[in-house]
Amino acid sequence: MKHRIRATRLAAAALLAALAATACGGGKQTDNEAGSDERGGRLTIATGATTGVYYQIGGGLAELISDNLDGYRATATSTGASVQNIQGLKAGTYDIAFSLMDTAGDAVEGREAFTAPEEIEALTRLYPNYTQVLVRADSGIKSLEDLKGKRVSTGAPGSGTEVIANRLLTAAGLDPANDVTAVRLALPETVDAMKDSTIDALFWSGGLPTGGITDLTTTLKKDVRLLDVTPQLPALNKGYGDVYAAGSVPASVYNQPEDVPTIVVPNVLLVKKGFDPELAADIVNLIYEKKSNLEKVNAAAAEIEADSGGMVSPVPLNPGAEKALKGLADKA
Numbered sequence: 001m002k003h004r005i006r007a008t009r010l011a012a013a014a015l016l017a018a019l020a021a022t023a024c025g026g027g028k029q030t031d032n033e034a035g036s037d038e039r040g041g042r043l044t045i046a047t048g049a050t051t052g053v054y055y056q057i058g059g060g061l062a063e064l065i066s067d068n069l070d071g072y073r074a075t076a077t078s079t080g081a082s083v084q085n086i087q088g089l090k091a092g093t094y095d096i097a098f099s100l101m102d103t104a105g106d107a108v109e110g111r112e113a114f115t116a117p118e119e120i121e122a123l124t125r126l127y128p129n130y131t132q133v134l135v136r137a138d139s140g141i142k143s144l145e146d147l148k149g150k151r152v153s154t155g156a157p158g159s160g161t162e163v164i165a166n167r168l169l170t171a172a173g174l175d176p177a178n179d180v181t182a183v184r185l186a187l188p189e190t191v192d193a194m195k196d197s198t199i200d201a202l203f204w205s206g207g208l209p210t211g212g213i214t215d216l217t218t219t220l221k222k223d224v225r226l227l228d229v230t231p232q233l234p235a236l237n238k239g240y241g242d243v244y245a246a247g248s249v250p251a252s253v254y255n256q257p258e259d260v261p262t263i264v265v266p267n268v269l270l271v272k273k274g275f276d277p278e279l280a281a282d283i284v285n286l287i288y289e290k291k292s293n294l295e296k297v298n299a300a301a302a303e304i305e306a307d308s309g310g311m312v313s314p315v316p317l318n319p320g321a322e323k324a325l326k327g328l329a330d331k332a
Contacts, residue, residue, distance in 0.1 A: 040071020207300025
């Protein structure tokens with residue numbers, strides 16, 4: 001009898017341990033358990049600097065997913081942005097990633113920062129990033145060519161900002177490795193360095209407004225100004241195609257004296273090839289159905305448009321995302 005009682009207790013303990021292990025299981029759970037019809041799991045969204053738009057809108061997207069897609073729990077994580085995000089998709093560190101379109105194109109074609117083609121897909125095109133080059137007013141810098149010999153933050157290592165910074169410097173006839181003192185800082189550290197006068201200029205690629213840039217222009221006021229970089233646009237288009245376009249930073253965004261011409265490049269939301277098409281469709285539909293929620297997080301989300309959501313070439317669209325975008329177009 002004692003043996004039976006003991007065996008029963010051991011069996012119960014084993015069952016409880018198994019249930020506890022299931023409840024505490026961490027990591028990604030985007031794939032269904034074998035033999036289960038239930039969907040759900042953890043999703044990690046790779047964004048960018050904590051003072052950038054990627055992080056803000058990524059956090060908003062994570063909240064939308066967690067609140068509206070049964071069984072899923074999403075979290076936005078701060079990263080070095082585009083290049084690092086794509087590398088993280090490949091490694092399985094992230095499930096969804098924000099990226100600049102030019103960097104995503106490099107990844108698909110296996111060039112620049114990528115030694116081989118990356119197997120990624122797009123969920124949707126997003127809002128455009130505005131190239132924001134700020135200089136100290138007392139630096140004497142009036143063009144990109146004037147950055148020669150200056151200390152310049154070219155963005156965090158592995159960021160889309162660093163990619164476009166180096167391309168712009170090259171287009172201006174400068175060698176990024178030798179003609180400027182490149183300080184590779186994330187945006188929060190870059191803003192602090194400008195305030196401390198330890199750098200003369202900064203590159204930033206982000207939506208409007210970007211919190212870190214707002215902080216800088218509010219604090220230093222007339223001691224910093226935005227630089228027109230559009231003279232380099234023809235060289236960028238010649239070298240990299242029409243992913244780059246002309247735009248402007250409205251004076252009202254950072255309380256500047258006038259609008260400043262600049263170069264814009266689209267953003268794209270990425271996943272690894274083979275991402276669940278049904279989940280992809282759900283996320284795409286959620287973005288456009290609840291876009292107003294994202295706009296409350298950052299005004300840049302207002303420029304996310306369904307009619308251009310599929311314009312992600314050369315990145316292939318996830319099949320589920322493509323179906324969802326087509327459905328949205330048919331409703332329009």
